[in-house]
Amino acid sequence: MTKLTITATIIAKADCIDLVKSELEKVVAPSRKENGCINYDLHQDNQDPAHFFMFENWETRELWQAHLESAHFKQFATITEGALENLAIHEMTQIV
Template sequence: MAILTIVAHITAKEDQVDLVKSELVKLIAPTLKEEGCVNYDLHQDNENPAHFMFYENWESRELWQQHTAGQPLKDFGAATEGAVEDIHIHEMTQLS
């Protein structure tokens, strides 16, 4: 089975950038220890600091779905309630 690539765009509210950033950074260490996580790379837009992007690769969609239901993401949701403007998740398959 092909590796599943996730591109997640997270936009913080303008006055909540530091909070959202710190909570996103907290996700990295526990996620990298999860079964099936190949990489979990966080980026911040140079021109719009409220825009963050995770580039992730997972061994399978099922393992990624376990991640999405896990405690670290639940904690992120609770800590950033009302601070996130938008989240877009793209499930992708590498073609070449």
């Protein structure tokens, strides 16, 4: 099976940028250690500090789904509840 690429665009509310950034940073290291994680890269827009972008590659969709059930991911979701303006996640497959 072809690896699964995940892109996530995360927009923090203006008064929650530091909280969202801090919590996103906390998720990176344990996610990179998860079974099936190829890469897990966090970016912040240079012009808009509220705009974060996550680029991930997983060996399979099932392993990514397991990541969504991990304690560190659930903790992120709980702590940042109400702090996000928008969250868009896309499951993608590299074609070339």
